[in-house]
Amino acid sequence: MSWNEFCSLLQGLGPETPLARTVQIRLETDKEVLKNFTSSQHKIRNKWRSRNIKHYSDEDMNTVLAEFQNFFANL
Numbered sequence: 001m002s003w004n005e006f007c008s009l010l011q012g013l014g015p016e017t018p019l020a021r022t023v024q025i026r027l028e029t030d031k032e033v034l035k036n037f038t039s040s041q042h043k044i045r046n047k048w049r050s051r052n053i054k055h056y057s058d059e060d061m062n063t064v065l066a067e068f069q070n071f072f073a074n075l
Contacts, residue, residue: 022044025037025041025044025045026044026045026048026049028045
C-alpha cells in the first residue's frame with residue numbers, strides 16, 4: 001500500500017472509530033472533559049503522555065537547579 005493510499009484511507013475514518021477515539025483521548029487537554037474520563041481513558045492518555053515525555057539528563061537538571069538557586073540567592 002502506498003503512503004498516499006494509506007493517508008486517503010486514514011482520512012476516511014469516522015470520528016467514532018476506535019482509532020479516532022484513541023487519538024481524541026490522547027490529545028484531550030480540556031480539564032472539564034478530563035474530569036469525566038473513565039479509568040481506562042485515563043490509562044490510555046497517561047500511557048501516551050509518559051511515552052512522549054521529554055527526558056533530561058542529570059547534568060541538565062543539576063544545571064537548572066543551580067541556576068534557580070543562584071536566582072533565589074540573589075533576591
